[in-house]
Amino acid sequence: MAESRRDFLKKAGLGIAGFTILPRNVLGAMNGNKSFTAPSDQMTRGIIGVGGIGKSGLHFASDERCRLVAICDVDQKHLESGLEKGRKQFNTELQAYHDFRDLIHDPNVDIVHIATPSHWHGIMAVEAARAGKDIFCEKPMTRTIGEGQKVVDACRKYGTIFRLDTWFRFKDTFYGLGTTVEPLKKLVDSGLLGWPLTVRISGATGFAWKFFWTGREDLTPQPVPAELDYDLWLGPAPYKPYHPHRVHSTFRGYWDYESGGLGDMGQHYIDPVQYLLGKDDDFPIKVEVDAPAQHPDAVGTWRSITYTYADGCKIILEGEGYESTGKVPYIEGPKGKVYKGFECTIPNVMEVINELPDPAPRHTDFLDCVQNRQHFALDEIIGYHSATIVNIGACALRLGRTLNFDPATQRFIDDDAANLLINQPMRAPWASMIL
8 A cells, every 4th residue: 555645744754643544434434535635634835936937826726635834035025926926816814035045944834846947956955855845846857966876865755755757757737749748658658750760849749938038238237126135046156246237037037047949848858758758767869959159148149959869869949040841740750750730641640559559558647646756757767757858958059069978887988077056156155954
């Protein structure tokens, strides 16, 4: 029998004294409702970062299974707006925190939702795992390869249930293709397309819609707004004088915090491809970039980024001004091609797919995984692999050259400058939190 979250926490010494745990079916019968959720079984959640996605209707929510109880932000205006939304939406007062560590160590919080800029994801995830909390993390999982390794290590060590918030490998219509990933997975696994495969992620699949999330090279220092704790916003990142374009929704355009549209959207697109190709435990061995020289601070644009695996499979990301010749397939193999809208060169492809076996089932309900201590379908290990693909692309783009990557050591081959980007310096005292 699967172990429940509260049983797990009791054994780990993390349970809350004074709770009386009754079986859900007993309480259901007492209340005439078989689906009744006991107060002691209702999970709780806190959100770190409520300026954007953290305050969206998708995440700023409570239900009978999980209740939002706390929020945190270093911008007082964001925090006050979140509190007001909580009053209107839940008719209650959420606990408010300025420092993320206080939310993480709040004993009333079971699940920590990390919705901050990416340069904070690794530190916050490690701290949450160390505190015995389960984690819901926005993409990209981490800004660097080394931070991703630390998150994997911490989750393994502390028994954390981790979810990365990109979902196209298991639900919703995949960008521009007119289908969920499952039929594509069945087709790829059947071998009918042949091998190796090339997957092309282009403007036709919507990738370009955040492509121009780039930085500015003309930032003039400005006074820090009274409501913003800019030093804490920067956290582990190098100190740079304040400018409004560095923070909040435009932070993605600066190497210190993310890697532009590649960092923001790359994992959404690449993670399902890892699943399609059956490479959740693999990495490409080479990444090539076609791009203008990059500014040392501000992320620029690029024309293409090409990843190659040891078996010859490729992922090609098409960017600014990249012109494909003629009609280009999304997936192409020696025996067949699939285009946007699931147009395929294999006759009667849907009839063929319907006769193929379904992919292996996966645990895609995060709250069930938390309750029963089961790995989520996109956990820290799978998430680390697809995040690393994004990050090796960012390293190649930043340096402006082809990089060769060793999947065994998870380091670049004969390139000291690239390897320095795996674990980048952090300001004190934050570096000590992720050791």
